[in-house]
Amino acid sequence: MSTTLPVLKPSDFTSDQDVRWCPGCGDYSILAQMKKVLPEIGIAPEKTVFVSGIGCSSRFPYYINSYGIHSIHGRAPAIATGLKVARPDLTVWVITGDGDALSIGGNHFVHVLRRNVDVNYILFNNRIYGLTKGQYSPTSFEGQITKSTPMGAVDHPLNPMLLALGAEATFIARSVDSNVKHLAQTLKRAAEHKGTSFVEIYQNCNVFNDGAFGYASDKATRDDTTIEIEHGKPMIFGKDRDKGIRLNGLSPEVVDLKTSGVKEDDLLFHDERGDVLHALLLARMRHPEFPEPIGVLRAVQVPTFDDAMRHQMTEAVAKKGKGDLHKLLTSGDTWHVE
Amino acid sequence: MPIESLQPSSAKPAKPVKPVERVRGVTIRLVGDSGDGMQLLGTQLTNTSALAGNDIATFPDFPAEIRAPRGTRAGVSGFQVQFAAHEVHTPGDTLDALVALNPAALVTNLNDLRKGGLLIVNEDSFEDKDLKLAKLKTSPLEEPSMENYRLVRVGMTKITKQAVAEFGLGGKESDRCKNFFAMGLVYWLYGRSLDATVRFIHGKFAAGAPVVAQANEKALRAGWAYGETIEAFGNSYQVEAANLPAGHYRNIMGNQAMALGLVAAGMRSNKEVFYASYPITPASDILHEMVKYKNFGVCTFQAEDEIAAVCSAIGAAYGGQMAVTTSSGPGIALKGEGIGLAIMLELPMIIINVQRGGPSTGLPTKTEQSDLLQAMFGRNGESPLPILAASSPGDCFEIIQEAWMIATRLMVPVIVLSDGYLANGSEPWLIPDVAKLSPIVITHPDGASASSTFLPYGRDELLSRPWAIPGTPGLMHRVGGIEKENGTGDISYDPENHQLMTNIRAQKVANAAKLLPAQAVTGPQSGELLVVSWGGTNGACLTAVQQALSEGRSVAHAHLRYLNPLPHNLGDILKQYETILIAELNSGQLRMLIRSQYLVDAIGLNKVQGKPFMVAEVYEKICELSSPAPADAVLTSRAG
Numbered sequence: 001m002s003t004t005l006p007v008l009k010p011s012d013f014t015s016d017q018d019v020r021w022c023p024g025c026g027d028y029s030i031l032a033q034m035k036k037v038l039p040e041i042g043i044a045p046e047k048t049v050f051v052s053g054i055g056c057s058s059r060f061p062y063y064i065n066s067y068g069i070h071s072i073h074g075r076a077p078a079i080a081t082g083l084k085v086a087r088p089d090l091t092v093w094v095i096t097g098d099g100d101a102l103s104i105g106g107n108h109f110v111h112v113l114r115r116n117v118d119v120n121y122i123l124f125n126n127r128i129y130g131l132t133k134g135q136y137s138p139t140s141f142e143g144q145i146t147k148s149t150p151m152g153a154v155d156h157p158l159n160p161m162l163l164a165l166g167a168e169a170t171f172i173a174r175s176v177d178s179n180v181k182h183l184a185q186t187l188k189r190a191a192e193h194k195g196t197s198f199v200e201i202y203q204n205c206n207v208f209n210d211g212a213f214g215y216a217s218d219k220a221t222r223d224d225t226t227i228e229i230e231h232g233k234p235m236i237f238g239k240d241r242d243k244g245i246r247l248n249g250l251s252p253e254v255v256d257l258k259t260s261g262v263k264e265d266d267l268l269f270h271d272e273r274g275d276v277l278h279a280l281l282l283a284r285m286r287h288p289e290f291p292e293p294i295g296v297l298r299a300v301q302v303p304t305f306d307d308a309m310r311h312q313m314t315e316a317v318a319k320k321g322k323g324d325l326h327k328l329l330t331s332g333d334t335w336h337v338e
Numbered sequence: 339m340p341i342e343s344l345q346p347s348s349a350k351p352a353k354p355v356k357p358v359e360r361v362r363g364v365t366i367r368l369v370g371d372s373g374d375g376m377q378l379l380g381t382q383l384t385n386t387s388a389l390a391g392n393d394i395a396t397f398p399d400f401p402a403e404i405r406a407p408r409g410t411r412a413g414v415s416g417f418q419v420q421f422a423a424h425e426v427h428t429p430g431d432t433l434d435a436l437v438a439l440n441p442a443a444l445v446t447n448l449n450d451l452r453k454g455g456l457l458i459v460n461e462d463s464f465e466d467k468d469l470k471l472a473k474l475k476t477s478p479l480e481e482p483s484m485e486n487y488r489l490v491r492v493g494m495t496k497i498t499k500q501a502v503a504e505f506g507l508g509g510k511e512s513d514r515c516k517n518f519f520a521m522g523l524v525y526w527l528y529g530r531s532l533d534a535t536v537r538f539i540h541g542k543f544a545a546g547a548p549v550v551a552q553a554n555e556k557a558l559r560a561g562w563a564y565g566e567t568i569e570a571f572g573n574s575y576q577v578e579a580a581n582l583p584a585g586h587y588r589n590i591m592g593n594q595a596m597a598l599g600l601v602a603a604g605m606r607s608n609k610e611v612f613y614a615s616y617p618i619t620p621a622s623d624i625l626h627e628m629v630k631y632k633n634f635g636v637c638t639f640q641a642e643d644e645i646a647a648v649c650s651a652i653g654a655a656y657g658g659q660m661a662v663t664t665s666s667g668p669g670i671a672l673k674g675e676g677i678g679l680a681i682m683l684e685l686p687m688i689i690i691n692v693q694r695g696g697p698s699t700g701l702p703t704k705t706e707q708s709d710l711l712q713a714m715f716g717r718n719g720e721s722p723l724p725i726l727a728a729s730s731p732g733d734c735f736e737i738i739q740e741a742w743m744i745a746t747r748l749m750v751p752v753i754v755l756s757d758g759y760l761a762n763g764s765e766p767w768l769i770p771d772v773a774k775l776s777p778i779v780i781t782h783p784d785g786a787s788a789s790s791t792f793l794p795y796g797r798d799e800l801l802s803r804p805w806a807i808p809g810t811p812g813l814m815h816r817v818g819g820i821e822k823e824n825g826t827g828d829i830s831y832d833p834e835n836h837q838l839m840t841n842i843r844a845q846k847v848a849n850a851a852k853l854l855p856a857q858a859v860t861g862p863q864s865g866e867l868l869v870v871s872w873g874g875t876n877g878a879c880l881t882a883v884q885q886a887l888s889e890g891r892s893v894a895h896a897h898l899r900y901l902n903p904l905p906h907n908l909g910d911i912l913k914q915y916e917t918i919l920i921a922e923l924n925s926g927q928l929r930m931l932i933r934s935q936y937l938v939d940a941i942g943l944n945k946v947q948g949k950p951f952m953v954a955e956v957y958e959k960i961c962e963l964s965s966p967a968p969a970d971a972v973l974t975s976r977a978g
Contacts, residue, residue: 017816017828046809046812046813046814049656054819062816062829067656067816068816069683069818070817070820071649075645075646078647078649078653079650080653081646082612082649082650082651082652082657083657083808085612085637086610086637086653086654086658087654087657087658087659087808090808090809107643107646108642108645110642309637312632313632313633316632317633319633322633323633325772325775326772326773328598328601328631328634329598329602329772330769333388333588333589334588335388335391335586335588336585336587337583337584337587
C-alpha cells in the first residue's frame with residue numbers, strides 16, 4: 001500500500017494576513033508567482049521558512065503561510081545562514097530589496113553568496129527606498145531625482161549581478177515582475193539549485209519610481225531591451241528575433257542578423273556553467289547600449305556551507321566519538337581533595 | 339661556579355638539601371617580554387601549584403600588541419599568581435617575589451614588590467642596549483633602592499645556553515629555553531614538582547621538534563639545580579595544600595569554564611549548540627575552545643561581523659537550537675539592534691559579554707566592569723532582558739547553566755557578563771558530578787495536539803510563550819520586529835496592545851527573580867556596613883570584608899550574581915545596614931541602578947584603571963566607613 005502526499009495548491013501557501021502593499025505594486029505579481037511555484041516545488045509549508053529584512057518587499061513573509069521571520073534591516077542573510085546551518089532540513093528563502101540587500105546589508109549579501117549557503121535569495125530591485133517614501137538607493141542611476149537627491153544622485157549605481165559574481169555566487173538569475181511566466185520559471189530554477197540562488201527581480205514601485213524598468217517590462221519594448229538567455233542556445237533577441245550578441249575579442253556587440261551576414265553559429269552561446277568571465281560579460285550588458293539578459297546567468301554546483309558545517313560535526317564524532325561530558329570536564333591535570 | 343656542576347644527571351631532581359621554610363602563601367609575578375612566554379610560564383606554575391593542592395588565583399596582564407617592540411616597556415607581559423595553604427580569592431596585592439627577565443619588566447613592576455621581597459633578575463639582559471630599549475640611562479640593579487629587596491642576579495641567558503649546548507640548537511632557539519630555566523628555579527624555590535611541566539613540554543614540542551622538547555626539559559632541570567646549588571638562596575619555601583572542600587578538582591580559566599558550561603547546558607537540554615562569534619579580545623578564547631567540541635553537537639560559526647553573529651544566532655534560535663553569541667563591549671554595541679530583535683521575537687539565546695576597558699577600543703586586554711548599563715539599556719525602546727554576572731573563573735560554568743534555564747523558561751535572550759580578569763584568570767575548580775546534573779527540560783509544542791487557533795504569543799503563568807519550531811505541521815507562524823498582537827503575534831499598531839506588550843516583556847524579565855535563589859550575605863545579617871559587589875570583584879571584596887570581620891568590624895558582604903532582575907530580597911537586605919558601599923570597576927553603574935530602584939544613598943568605591951581591585955583598596959574604604967571594634971570585641975573575635 002502506498003501513501004500519496006497531499007497535492008499542494010497555491011492557497012495552501014496563502015496566510016490569513018491582509019496584503020498591505022500599494023495597489024499596483026510589482027510585489028503582488030512576485031507574491032502570486034511565488035505561491036504558484038511553491039506547490040510545484042513540493043516542499044511542505046511547515047518545512048519552508050521565509051526570512052526578510054526591512055522594506056516594502058520584506059513584508060513578504062507575512063503573506064505566505066509558512067514559517068517566517070520579518071527581521072531587521074539588511075540582516076536577513078545572516079539570520080537565514082544561522083537557521084539553515086542549524087536546520088538543514090528546512091527550505092529557506094530570503095526576501096530583500098535593493099536598499100536592504102545592497103546598502104545596509106551589503107556585507108551579509110557578499111558573505112552569504114561566497115559561503116554558498118543553501119538558501120534562495122530573492123532581491124526585489126526597484127531602484128528606490130519605498131517604505132521610507134522615496135530616497136535614492138544604491139541601484140538608483142546617476143542623476144536620478146529623488147526626495148533625498150533633488151539635484152540628482154551623484155553616486156554611481158551598483159550592479160547587483162557584478163557584486164554577486166565578485167563573490168562567485170553559484171546561481172545568479174534575473175527576471176522581471178510583470179513577465180510572470182519567466183518569473184515563475186526563474187523562481188523554480190532558483191528553488192531547485194543547491195547553494196545560494198541569487199535572483200534579481202526588476203520590480204516596479206509605481207508610487208515612488210514608476211517605470212524605472214519600463215524598458216524591460218513594457219511589452220512593446222521588452223523584446224528589444226532584454227534578452228532571454230537559455231543554456232546552450234545562441235543569444236538572439238528582438239521582436240522578430242533578428243538581433244544577436246557576438247563576441248568581438250572580449251567585448252560583446254549587438255549584430256543585426258538580417259543585414260550583417262553574421263550567422264547564428266557565430267553568435268555567443270549562453271553557458272550557465274561556464275567560466276565566471278562569461279557571466280561577467282553578460283552582467284555588464286546594460287540598457288540602453290545592450291539588451292539586458294534575463295534568465296539564469298550562472299548555475300554551478302559547489303558544496304554548500306551548511307553541508308560542510310554539518311559534515312565537520314559528523315566527522316568530529318567519527319574521529320573522537322560522541323562527546324562524553326564527564327570525560328570532558330575531568331580531562332587534563334586533575335587532583336582529588338579528600 | 340663551573341657550569342658543569344649545574345647539569346642535573348638524574349631524571350628527577352634530587353630532594354633539596356637546603357633547609358625548607360614553611361609559609362602560608364606566596365604571591366609571585368613573572369614578568370618579561372611579550373615574546374618571552376610569560377603567560378605560558380604563569381600557566382605552568384599555576385597548574386603545578388594547583389596539583390600540589392594549593393588554593394590559587396591568577397592575574398595575567400599582557401599588552402594588546404602581539405609583539406610590541408622587544409625589550410620596551412610597552413612590550414612587558416606579566417603573570418601573577420597567589421598560591422596558598424588557605425583559601426584565596428584574589429591573585430594577591432603586594433608581591434613576595436618578582437622574577438624579571440629584562441630591565442623594562444623590572445622597572446614597570448618593582449613598585450608592587452614588598453620591602454624585603456625576593457627579586458630574581460636575568461642579569462644577562464641588563465646590558466647597555468637593553469637599558470636603552472627600556473629608556474634607562476643607568477642600570478636599575480645599581481640603584482641604592484635595591485637594598486630594599488633580596489636581589490638575586492642570575493645569568494640566565496648564558497647558563498641556559500651552556501645547559502642546552504649539547505642539542506645543537508641555533509642561538510635564538512637556545513635563548514628561548516631560558517624561560518624554562520627561570521621556571522625551574524622558581525619550582526625549586528617553592529618545592530614544586532617538575533612532573534606536570536615536563537609532561538607539558540613533551541606534549542607541546544615532542545611531535546614537531548623533539549630536540550626542542552629535550553632542550554626545554556634540560557633548561558628546566560638546570561634551573562632547579564641552580565637554585566639548589568648557588569649560595570644566594572639559603573633556603574626554599576614550602577606551601578602546604580589548602581583545606582579545600584572534598585572532591586575532584588582541575589585548574590580552570592574563565593573563558594574555558596564558559597565554553598564547558600555551554601557544552602554542558604546544551605547536553606543537559608538535549609540541544610545542539612549554535613555558537614556564533616566574531617573575533618574580539620578578550621572573548622575569542624571561548625570560540626577557540628568551542629571549536630574543539632564539534633563532537634558534542636557544537637556548531638561554531640565565525641561570522642562576517644558582530645551583527646551577523648547575533649543574527650545567525652537568532653536564526654538558529656528560531657530553528658530550535660541553543661543559540662549563543664559572544665563578544666566584548668564594542669561588539670555588543672554592534673549587536674544591539676539584533677538583541678532588540680531577539681527580545682521582540684521572544685526567542686531564547688545567550689549573549690556573553692567579556693568586558694574590557696572602554697569606551698571605543700579602550701583597553702582591549704585590560705579588565706573593567708563598565709558595560710553593565712550597556713547591558714541594561716544599550717538598545718532602542720524599552721527592551722529589558724535578564725542579566726547575570728559570573729563571580730569567579732569557575733563560576734562561569736554555573737552561570738551559563740542558570741542563564742540557559744532562564745532563557746528557555748521565559749523565552750528571552752539573556753546577557754551573561756564576564757570580564758577580562760575572569761576570562762584569563764584561573765582557580766581550582768571543583769568539577770561537577772555529571773551524573774548529578776539534572777536535565778534542563780525544554781518542550782516544543784506539537785502540531786498534532788494544537789488546536790485550530792495556535793497562539794504563538796499565548797502566555798503561561800510566567801508570561802512565557804510557546805517555542806514552536808519550523809518543521810512542526812499546523813503551527814506555521816510568522817515572527818517579526820514590528821509590534822505584534824499579544825496571543826496571535828499578528829502585526830498590531832494598537833496603542834493599548836503596545837502598552838500591554840511592553841508591560842509583558844518587562845514583567846516576564848522581572849519574573850526571572852521567581853526562578854532564582856534569594857540573595858545571601860556573608861557576615862552579620864545587620865550592622866554598620868554592607869559591601870555590595872558584582873562580577874569579578876568578588877574575591878577582593880570578600881577578602882577585605884573577611885579581614886575587617888576578623889578585626890571585629892561590623893561589616894558584611896553581598897555579592898550579586900543576578901543584576902537584572904535584582905534578587906527579590908535585596909531591598910530588605912539593604913535596609914539592615916547603616917551604610918551601603920558598592921565596589922565596582924566603573925564610575926558607579928550598579929550604584930546608579932540600586933539607588934534608583936531602592937532609594938538607598940549608597941556610596942561607591944570605583945576604579946577605572948584597567949586593573950582589578952586590590953584587597954587593600956577595599957579594606958581601606960571599609961575602615962573609612964566603619965568604626966574600629968572596641969578592644970574587647972577584637973579579643974573575643976580573635977579568640978573565636
